[in-house]
Amino acid sequence: MHKMTLAQLARGLHDGEFSSLELTEHFLKRIEQYDEQLNSFITVTGETAREAAKAADARRAQGQAGLLTGLPLAHKDIFNTRGVKTSCGSRMLDNYIAPYDATVVEKMREAGFVMLGKTNMDEFAMGSSNETSFYGPVRNPWHLEYVPGGSSGGSAAAVAARLAPAATGTDTGGSIRQPAALCGVTGLKPTYGRVSRWGMIAFASSLDQGGVFGASAEDCALLLGSMAGFDERDSTSIDRTVEDYQSSLENTLEGLRIGLPKEYFAAGLDAGVAERVHAAIRHYETLGAEIRDISLPNSQLAAPVYYVVAPAECSSNLSRFDGVRFGHRCEDPKDLVDMYMRSRGEGFGDEVKRRIMVGTYALSAGYYDAYYLKAQQVRRLISNDFAAAFDEVDVIMGPTAPSPAFKIGEKSDDPIEMYLSDIYTIAVNLAGLPGMSIPVGEVDGLPVGLQLIGNYWSEARLLNIAHRYQQDTDWHLRMPDVFV
Amino acid sequence: MEWETVIGLEIHAQLATKSKIFSGASTAYGAEPNTQACAVDLGLPGVLPVLNAEVVRMATAFGLAVDAEVAPRSVFARKNYFYPDLPKGYQISQYELPIVKTGKLIIALENGEEKEIGITRAHLEEDAGKSLHEDFAGMTGIDLNRAGTPLLEIVSEPDMRSAKEAVAYMKKIHTLVQYLGICDGNMQEGSFRCDANVSVRPRGELALGTRTEIKNLNSFRFIERAIAFEVERQIDLLETGGEVVQETRLYDPDRDETRSMRSKEEANDYRYFPDPDLLPVEISADFIEKVRLELPELPDIKRQRFVTELGLSAYDAGLLTASRALSEYFEAVLAELEGEAKLVANWVSGELSGRLHKEGLEIAQCPVSASDLAGLLARVVDDTISGKIAKEVFAAMWAGEGSADEIIAAKGLKQITDTGALDALIDEIIAANPNQAEQLRAGKDKLLGYFVGQVMKATQGKANPGMVNQLLKQKLLGSGKHEGSS
Known part of the structure; x- marks a missing residue:
């Protein structure tokens, strides 16, 4: 069953080939069997999953099942889940049982999904390798000595190893697309405002967006349809009809204009990755697409802008973790300042502290104009680059990450080197655009991802473009041998 | 040397909404601690603020009432600092772009003259919770019922020149916000309070002296006394060769003095930046007109x-x-x-x-x-x-x-207006007081009052005094039409 895509599993449930309980048990068993090696889950909710699966089977028996009723799913541990630990990968929230559900969790449960558990992630979504998690690094299913990418590394690894047929993630600077690429799965980060942020623990509010991992574009279409939509509890969510992402999957790519930004193929890109990406693009030519060279001239500014804006917002967003009302509080504080300092000092890991300090500095009196304000101005230039590009092309393509997965520990002492692994993904968040990563090959046994960037609200078109490629290829269906 | 006092006020008016500025929790006063604080007010991980539209209407009404421009676009910003009763570690306020821009208010001075006080701005923000230091033996209790209560902070120009002017201005704003129905004005419950910025300078000097800020004054009497104390303290300092230190001070009503709370050096760097969870507030001309038409x-x-x-x-x-x-x-x-x-x-x-x-x-x-x-x-x-x-x-x-x-x-308090009944009574009283009647006729007018008093006494106050007067004059003086004849 684990070799089937979500869409195939949905048909299997519908046709009575297996029950939701059987399906759920199957994945719970796989988690039990394999996750010791992968460390992709922080919490497994076996009991509630079985109950939810039974309830789903009962609904099906009464003829009340929907398309997605009874399908198992894992949530990134950044989404609040009522009654279940929601740690955000941090010691700070190791004792935190969420009292409410995130909108994404609520909507997907109502759509019929059965939650298997909560996946591992970089602490507070800050990281590109899943090494900053309080719960230890996640391992790449394709090679256990390698990172799965981050910050949604647990979700990507779990889907790649088929410990879950699908999983949610969040993407602030590439945290869905980069691990999707490194783990060889399909990942989608929607337009900013498409998916509610209510109940999703904030890292950088103006960049964070929930999204999904699946085995295929078709699966991502199913998943997105169930999680997207306006939410009055999130002022930045947008009141716009959710499209039927299934119905346009087969649309023709004849005449599709694909833009290749020269900046995404410049120095720093691994030759093997470049080769696989070009091969994928050549395949699109055979499907009738037209390739154009374009430029996103301010691309080199994306990383510096991101590493001002994101830490600035995080420094404020993470102030609520003060040991007063919830989360970690130090033992025997001698006074208020001691309580703050030790609770936060003990509760947060190094990368989180580094970003809080950078962000605090960037917002300080006397530095605000030079850093935060300037960064916001440059952010506008980066958006303008995309706007100009989308006057000429329908989709932008390039590598998702500059290299395949790297070894655990290889970059953990060099933050700048680590930050560069998001070099092609962060501009998309700064502009608020939708993006995808799909597997298009391997280099030395490690997956390579092709990034698709669309204009605002073009999720249906992106899924269509990805789906047509996957109709002709099988990179997305391959599984790491160990987990077959 | 003759000194001139310069005062500016920052008034916090709690807006009279049913629910909080960014959550659906009730704003009712006096509930059990922490029973009116929802996930948003508690600053739980993952929660987001949603602006209560009613506060925008209320701030607009205030802006119109003080002849101010209501900003077509205003922005909520985060004011970052750590305090246990500030759940998110930041207060959502407005900083660079407030909802109400420059306005003015006319106050009446004691000498009967009027004076215009400039209003620099008014902005929307959320209140913090309360720290309770009593009853917790070495610990601090936190009550977050008040967290997220909407406030309109009204900032004046340093236009007031005495504690009395400051009180007159504060009272005027107090009256105004209640007329507008945007604040209940209850000072005991903290719905209306102010911070006073006070400085002194030699009369004739244009540059402002170093100011101190007196926090959280919640009665008109305290404002007057706190400012009076502070002015005297500053003048004493300056006249004895000292310097005023820019700092925040607290007024202690029991000892009638202000005390230092924290100096400028200890002040927080609030690291204001636009709140990415909230969109800018855009107000159309139509909306402003609609509010104007609804103004009382x-x-x-x-x-x-x-x-x-x-x-x-x-x-x-x-x-x-x-x-x-x-x-x-x-x-x-x-x-x-x-x-x-x-x-x-x-x-x-x-x-x-x-x-x-x-x-x-x-x-x-x-x-x-x-x-x-x-x-x-x-x-x-x-x-x-x-x-x-x-x-x-x-x-x-x-x-x-x-x-x-x-x-x-x-x-039985109905007036006796029956002339017949009064006639007989008055005749009786005149007959019983012949000497007084004689003196009255002789010109001792004051005695008319004596007779009125006797009649009123006899009727237990129920006789119509005008009628009694008229009848007495007729009977004793032969007139009745011309009251007060001498």
């Missing part, structure tokens, strides 16, 4: 109307318009007693207000309704009872003994 009659305009249309003195008009509720009570009474503005004004600002003040009640809690008071005064107007008896009836009404007519009937 404002106190200055109402006061003028009372003088010009109703013929009240400026003083009475001022008293009656000092609160919207009182002015509405007055108008409700007057609506049933057309043409009797002066009588009604005297009663409302005199007997009624005096009684309320004595018992510490607000007009809304007045046991005598406007309609009941109108019923009483109608009996004065139609001569059923005298003004003096009316006060007795009023007291009975206050005690809940019934309507004016019921009390007059029950107590």
